[in-house]
Amino acid sequence: MLLLIEQSLNGLQFGLLLFLLAAGLTLVFGIMDLVNLAHGSLYMMGAYFAATFITWTDSFVLGAVLALGAAFLLGVAIELVAVRTLYARDHLDHVLATFGLLLFFNELVRLVWGPAGRTIQLPGILNTSVELLPGLSYPTYRLVVILVGGLVAFGLYWLVARTRTGMRIRAGASDREMVGALGIDIRKLYTLVFGLGAVLAALAGIMAAPITTVSIGMGERILIVAFVVIVIGGIGSIRGAFVAALMVGMIDTVGRAFLPEILRGFMSVPAANTLAPALASMLVYILMALILFLRPQGLFPARSG
């Protein structure tokens, strides 16, 4: 029971990280109609920036904030140099061009930071545990991740649903010409939205870094899971992304934790230990296939077509 609670918290934490990544993807798709394979690169770059800035400043928080700023600038630069030229193109072009960007950034990281991974050390206060229930102590840092993730998710919802900027964003999603007629500089809006997506992705990467490690390709594995999230949620829908991210995070984490045990009931221990991680990795895709079979547009279809 305690293990289940602990794993559920881990699932929530992973789900919130997924949401940060998926939110940027789904915003960019919903508003600019752009498929961005390089979104995972921003997640990775955020983590690498943080690794460097934390070493330089010797402060976790300061380093992280600087990394977010750098990720924003990087996002804006990518939008201005490359992505902007792609809006008028079809999805295949998006896929190819952003695939190129992804290869570029992986190689760039290898050139600048070297092929070996990095670890990010947590400051002392975060490197502790909190006793949530008798017998259940939970890492403080993971609680902080849940808190930050939850706050950002709420802030994002508020931004999109309640503010003038959000109104523009939603208007941009439904009617580009109308936004133009309202006198909003749509190009600037697009750049900002892309930058915002970059910051969210980087934030997820930075927060994940102390838990996993910082490595080349870290963005790709989670990117595809983020794709699954937005497909399940309904592409373009923030609400759908949120629900689906928590679902996927939960199923993936809890599956990883309990599958080995369940499988050991059927097969030898080494067999179960090798099979379980693969099966756990497959769970979210099976979930996706099921949901899409029933609802090809996802749970919260944001728009038709």
Add this chain to the structure above:
Amino acid sequence: MRVTPRLVVYGLFMLALAMVPTLAQVLAEPFLVTLFTRMIILAVAAVSLNLILGYGGMVSFGHAVYLGIGGYTVGILAEHGTTNGFVQWPLAIGISALYATVVGAICLRTRGVYFIMITLAFAQLVYFVGVGLYAYGGDDGLTIYTRSDFAGLIRMSHKPSFYYLCFAILCIEILIIHRIVHSRFGLVIRASKSNDRRANAIGIPTFRYRLAAFVIAGSFCGLAGAMLATQADYISPAVMHWTRSGDLIVSVVLGGMGSLFGPAVGTIVFLLLEEVLSSLTEYWQLVFGPMLLLLVLFAKRGIDGLLPGGDRG
């Protein structure tokens, strides 16, 4: 087929491929045969993808999965002592076709970006199945100790013979795709790409034709997988990694979508480019990544579009 300058170029290209073993012998560079065998096998995969991507407009981001399915079929059968190629290879095709039918039936209900992401996700699913095949090496892959054997008709371990087998398969595949895209079936696929709604409105149930094309493409790529595993005497989940599917798309677009020979040319140019760039710098993708962007922006019709003359009816 009218003889156009473009066709002449492609003819010379195929002729050059036919001469590779001879050339390798003259130059005393036997590794050329190995290199080009691999290229030709991946060309078979790219040409198959072109049927659905180039002619059918289906941006499948999971095509490399069939390389794994075909490869593992051969590998697993060999592991259990079945090395008869007449069993292995047709089974590799059959299982690929079966997989394509099931996955296609789900994916083709969706459109556009959903289709891209779902094919990608299914590919990832199968990739993890490969990783989970602990009895067959899991992540580390499976070594194939005995090569497929076609009743002794082909000397499979003789590199030039195997090369010519692969080359012949590529030629036959191109011929079959040529017939298909000009047949009634092929016109339906192309009409569906052009305007699917219209095609349905004139009474053509496009879904089943698109699914059939998806299965044909998957089958050919499954065959390529069997060839690839045979050539390397090895198969691992890495051939199914989603970036390999990306490579196949790159090959098709680089050569020219919806052109008969383009994807074969594209594959070979792509792999040669990789050889050349990576011999120049360890960080070759630093150059290649931006090249992709430029390809998309300035040469959307690929190499085929740069060749003179001839329409692409």
Add this chain to the structure above:
Amino acid sequence: MAEPILATRGLIKRFGGLVATDQIDLDVAAGSVHALIGPNGAGKTTLIGQLSGEIRPDSGSIRLEGRDITAAPVHKRCRLGLARSFQITSIFPDFTARENVAMAVQSRLGHSFRFWRRAKSDPARTGPADALLAEVGLEDRGNMPAAALSHGEHRQLEIAMALATAPRLLLLDEPMAGMGVEESVRMVETLQRLKGRISILLVEHDMDAVFALADRITVLVYGRAIATGTPAEIRANQEVRAAYLGADEEEG
């Protein structure tokens, strides 16, 4: 009265809060030209969409020659004799004009699981296609890419494609929209020639064309069919005059 070729009962389609078609009961007599008029946004295209099968009605039924087709998919309805043209031109732009029509011909030549024989030069496809191109006056456009044709020619091409499926009932959604005078005259002539042979449900804003062609007219306003009758009856109907004819100069 003989059985109508098309009969709808209680067709309702909502888009969110908006009722785009509201309890539509429509009978199209076999062999007639039945016009559907109404201001922009009245729900005409939505109705055509439900008849052709692209839009699922929320409730109600559709019968074609007595047969319930409410749940049939688009291609099946076409096979049963329902063909349509779209309000916004819908063709295969990268095919030639001949191939556009030939595809429609092919659809009634049985299934297309034919993988080997070259289809483009197949006289079973091109023969009827060329005849239909001639029927709509496009005989010298056969080899041109469809995208290169003029707007008026696109509309004619759509008619030819619809005819190629050997329809019993044609659904035409504003076939004359955006046409010049000369092109409109030509389209009216084309439809006049079809009249009697094929039943037609015609959505059109051009009142001269409607009154020239239609045997009966149904007026749609805000999703409701407010009147149905002969052209003379419709002209005389006070409600229609108030709701629509008084302000019929809308374009779209």
